[in-house]
Amino acid sequence: MEPVIELTRLSKKYDHYTAVNQLDLTIYRGEVFGLLGPNGAGKTTTILMMLGLTERTSGDVKVLGLDPNQHAITIKSKVGYMPDDIGFYDDRSAIDNLIYTARLNGIKEKEARMQAEQLLHRVGLADAATKKVSSFSRGMRQRLGLADVLIKQPEIIILDEPTLGIDPEGVRELLELISQLSKEEGITVLLCSHHLHQVQQVCDRVGLFVKGELVACGNIHQLSQAINQDSLTTIELEIKHYPASLQAALQELEQVASIQAQSQPNGEEMMTALSISCTEDITPVIAKLAAEHTELYMIRRKGYGLDDIYHQYFEGGETRETALKAK
Amino acid sequence: MKQLLKLNEARTSLKQWLQPIRKSERSDRMQLSASKAAFRVMVQKEFSDHIRSWRFAILLAIIVLACIGSIYSAITALQAQGSGSSANSFLFLKIFTLSDGTIPQFTQFVAFLGPLMGIALGFDTVNTERSKGTLSRLISQPIYRDDFLKAKFTASLLLVSIVIFSLGFLVMGLGLIVIGFPPTPEEFIRVLLFLLMAVVYVGFWLNLSILLSVRFKQAATSALFAIAIWIFFTVFYSIIINLVSNAILPDQNGTTEEIMRYYNQMDLLSRISPAELFGDITTTLLMPNVRSLGVLTMEQVTLALESPLALGQSILLVWPQLTALVALTVICFGLSYYWFMRQEIRARS
Known part of the structure; x- marks a missing residue:
């Protein structure tokens, strides 16, 4: 490249x-x-x-x-x-503004007008070409x-x-x-x-x-x-109940590092949201286990979106700075 | 035969060696012509902007009215004076310099309103573009930064010279019709020179206001500042000069040297003002009978013939004033150039 x-x-x-x-x-x-x-x-x-x-x-x-x-x-x-x-230039029309830029770039007047019209069409301003930019x-x-x-x-x-x-x-x-x-x-x-x-x-x-x-x-x-340096994969799932048998089965898996459970309302009933940190991606295994023990509503492997990335870095930057200031 | 072959070889290798240089030279030249074209486009745009603007229409109206008034006043004065007076020589120039006392003469109007025109055309050249956010867009086009300043100045000066020359010719034409007395070639040249000087003078104020518009981010500040300078030189400066003059006035029984030194000092002080410089220029050019801009001793005056100066001599007399005006203009331009080239241009800052 x-x-x-x-x-x-x-x-x-x-x-x-x-x-x-x-x-x-x-x-x-x-x-x-x-x-x-x-x-x-x-x-x-x-x-x-x-x-x-x-x-x-x-x-x-x-x-x-x-x-x-x-x-x-x-x-x-x-x-x-x-x-x-x-x-x-607010007192000039859109096309005049474009033609001016084009001519400053050494494009001849006629050609400039043609190109300006094409471009205005392309960006969806063809109807407003002769309107003043102030509007x-x-x-x-x-x-x-x-x-x-x-x-x-x-x-x-x-x-x-x-x-x-x-x-x-x-x-x-x-x-x-x-x-x-x-x-x-x-x-x-x-x-x-x-x-x-x-x-x-x-x-x-x-x-x-x-x-x-x-x-x-x-x-x-x-x-x-x-960011994901500790190389843990987080798997999130929502299930109808969280029986002890499932908990035991999950904890038996050697790849599971930690489990967090939280009950949430699901319409009129209650359900449980689980967040499992694993050293490996074992989503299918967990899905199978969950389906065996209870009703599985949803399962997904959590990926890091830009949001998380952004937060991670910028928050990191801030804490680093406050730490420096404290010193 | 072999030699010829070698020669050919050498030539082709030389050509190959030269090719990149030529290419870069050509691209440089292409760029130069492109930037010249861009400069012309900018001047065109600025010029048409000025012509469309309300401010220009208002200014033009004021100046035209002032001129008509001054011609009227000059003509009444001329008629009152009658044809019997000895001042029949250079009668035509009197249209510009004579007044019946009610309305100031043409030259005074130009000296007074010219700066206003320069300021009005220049005070917002750079800072408005900056505050509207067009400057950063413009400067990111392939143009030289100084071309932008030059284009602004050129367009405004072009407009100023068109206005001043057309007004001058208008006054001449009207005068011709009313007094029915044609100008001599010398008078015509003197008027042309006067108009040219007026352009230079307005050019100075234009440049000063462009300088202020580079320096101050608010158009209002730069306009006020420019007007303050203008008022200072047209109104207060002469008052200050008077004060100083009273303070350092030598004893009445002082020697000639003392008195001469005093007058020379006063001249020097008053010539700091560009308005005074322009005043000197107009007097000399339009009143050929003025023989000196400083003091003359009796010794110098005795036996001198009471005759007007030749054109060449008049020009010689105002040459220093003209140089000073041009120098002031160049200094202003240099300063604005220096500031503008080093400024960081951000969107709407």
Whole structure:
């Protein structure tokens, strides 16, 4: 795989504050990479450094093999950047705004108009093309922003919080559009967000970014494996009763480390929810046992979603920090 | 034959060696022409933005009204003066400099309203783009950062020069119709030069306000600041100069050197103000009878012929003032360039 963005030991310091600290990150061609982190983690600063919009304190940046401090123009002609809270010239129409961007990228007027029309159609704003941007809703602006990024026919697009302030349906459409773009046109996408679920939906790989440091990087599976270090598999099941015979049978299994039981209301009756930690994945065995002793409603092997991953890392970061402060 | 073959070989290897260099050169050149095109596109956009804006329409209306008033006043004054006066030479220039006392003359209007126009066109160039979030989008396009500033300045200056020149010609044309007295070529050139100087003067205020718009994040702050500077130089500065002048006034029985030094000091002080510089320029260009901008001793005046200065001499006389104005403009531009190039551009910050 060809790397398109390479950051090595990249740092950015403001007066007393380190926004980005010794960041190493490589993004490959054609992938959708999610940069995930809470507000103020240094995501935007990192992007600005990639585009040469702010000076770095130390480290190295290569975008498409070029250093943004020396070849900012070439990089900016191949990388589309959509800032969070994107602004347009409000007194101009949507298509005028797009044509202006296109012409700044050296596209001739006629061609620019054609492409702008196509793109507006693609992002679903064809009807609003000649309306002034001031009348646009938040979601429409974001979609126009996407069109604005695409009109230069970029190799990489960088989207900073693209889903901020859009309704769920709008988010779904936007994310669909993004993953479609990446698949059909082979565009590398760098998506910054603090909405884990959205990132989870579209990203091939995710980087977790906390306080200027990349605490974890990889696909969802790798990340969940990384947290699940004690290598216990948790199996959850819901059964009608929890007889002592089942309990004994379960405890006899050598793979079972611990069992937690909890009775829960199930409609008018009661049922029991079990959470069993095992050293191995023995879901079928447990299912069979449970079915023999009682009525089995549900059984599943618990996997780690991004939510858990996010919590684990960010909480870890916080406790680490409070521990440091206590010292 | 063998030699020829070798030569050919050498040539192809040289070509191969040169190819990457040429390629990069070509791409550089392509980029250069692309950035030039982008610059032109930006200027076009800014220009049309200005023309569509209400603010420009209002300014234009004020200035046009002021000009019509000043022509009216000049013409009444001219008629009152009659044709018998000795000032018949350079009669045409008087349209610009004469007043009947009720309404100020054309040059004063330009000196007074020109800065306002410059400020109005420049005070929100950078900070509004920043607060609307368009700046970060614009800067992430393949354009040079300085091109953005240059485009803003060029577009506004272009507009200013169009307005000033068309007003100047309008006044000339009206004057021609009313007094029925055509300008001599020298007078025409003097008027043209005056208009050019007015553009330079407004250009200075434009640049000052662009500088403030880079420096201050709020458009209102930069507008207020620019207006404060303008009012300071047009109103308060002369008051301060008067105070200083009273304080350092030499004894009436002082020597000629003392008195000369005093006048030179006062001239120097008052010429810190760009308004004063522009005033000097207009006086010299439009009133050829003005022979010096400083003091003249009796010694220098005796035996001098009471004749107007030649055009070349007038220009020579205002050359330092012109240089100072251009220098001020360049300093402002340099500062805004310096600040803007180092600024971090985030969305809506």
